[in-house]
Amino acid sequence: MDDLKNKIKSLKEEAFSDLNRVDQLSQLKELDRLRIKYMGRKGAIQSIMKGLKSVDPKDRPLIGRLVNSFKSEFGAKYEEKREELRQRAEQERLGKEWIDVTLPGVRQRSGKIHIIQQTLDEISSIFKGLGFSVADGPEIESDYYNFDALNIPKDHPARDMWDTFYIDDQTDRTVLRTHTSPVQIRTMERRQPPVRIIVPGRVYRNEAIDASHHAVFYQVEGLYVDNNVTFRDLKGVLSYFSRQMFGDNLLVRFRPSFFPFTEPSAEVDISCVMCSGKGCAVCKYTGWVEILGCGMVDPAVYRYVNYDPEIYSGYAFGLGVERIAMLRYQINDIRLFLDNDVRFLEQF
Ligand SMILES: [Zn+2]
Incomplete structure (x- = not known):
């Protein structure tokens, strides 16, 4: 025991x-x-x-x-x-897992919306506020939509205004669209008036590239067709747009011009945003800078979409987005938009 x-x-x-x-x-x-x-x-x-x-x-x-x-x-x-x-x-x-809370943080680089897209969004929102809706169309286009249906026949000297990239060398029938106007035709083919659209998009021209010309750029096209649409409506809408975009104290003038698909046609100038109209290198000492082209839709265009020009009338306009951004932010070289230099892009 x-x-x-x-x-x-x-x-x-x-x-x-x-x-x-x-x-x-x-x-x-x-x-x-x-x-x-x-x-x-x-x-x-x-x-x-x-x-x-x-x-x-x-x-x-x-x-x-x-x-x-x-x-x-x-x-x-x-x-x-x-x-x-x-x-x-x-x-x-x-x-x-110990961390030193006194160390400087690691900066997160956030992405940004490209200056051109920002400008496009801003333009679109002004017109949306006026009752326009956004329409879209192909960038590779037939010459029918890009030229013929816009009253630019094959032998028309106006075709020289648009130096075109042809995709199909054999027939010359397929092009990179030279403007967003083909979407006007496509939209009117599908719908009866009232039609009130803007068409933001990329366009192509076979141009020598320099500080003010590029082979690829953006446009916003506008179209309004209804009963009794007049040039006065056009002036009102574009004056409103110009002031929204560039400031209330702006002078806006309409200067007679020519486009095959509008009659009468005009170019819109605003008082120079750099010198307030006093005269500088940007406005070539005229005090005015051109911002867009416009006009009343030529009745010949309605033929292609079976609208009756006796019943309907309308206006169209088109503006270059790079041009607007260059004036707005005082950028002097259009090539900067596509160079993708972060030092440029992160400023906006
Ligand atoms: Zn000026």
Whole structure:
């Protein structure tokens, strides 16, 4: 009986010194091994319990209490160790995630909407506010829509105004659209008046590229056809647009011009935004800068879309988006828009 008591006592000492030696994170497995060694089904405690049979029955309760206290003390120490190791692992993890909050931040570069798109959006929103809706059409166009239906027959000298990229050399029937006007025809073919649309889009001209000319640029076309649309309506809408775009104190003038698909036609000038009309290099010392072309839709155009010119009338206009942006932001070279130089683009 004393043998067994001593055995339990020394087992306890051994077990606790085993547990105390476990203090490394890597020893979680070792901790588990100790639990099995002492408490497992084939562990030290179980073998003592087996020896209980040979103990005098009156001494058994005492041995039982010793075994139970061993179990509970071992269990408590085991849990304490486990918790200690778990906390140490957590601290190590946090240590690795340590950040210096005094370091300067890493600047996130945000993307921007291209200056041309910004200008397009602004132009569109002014006309949308006047009841225009946005229409769209193909950039690769047939010469019927690009020229013929706009009253520009094959031999018409006006075709020289648009230096055209032809896609199909054999027949010359397919072109990169030279203006957004074909969308006028496509829209009128589909719908009866009233038609009140703007057409923002990219156009192409076979031009020598310099500071004021590019082979690729953007236009916004406008068209309004209904009963009794007059030149006065056109003047009102374009004067309003010019002032919204460039400022209230602007002078606007309409100068007679020629386009094959409008009659009468006009070009719209505004008082120079650089010198307020006093005269400078931008306005070539005239005090005026041209911003768009316009006119009353030529009745000949209605023939192509089966509108009755006795019933309907309308106006059309077209403006160059780069031109508007150049005047607005005092940019002196059209090539900058397509160069994709971030130093230029991030200014807007
Ligand atoms: Zn000027």
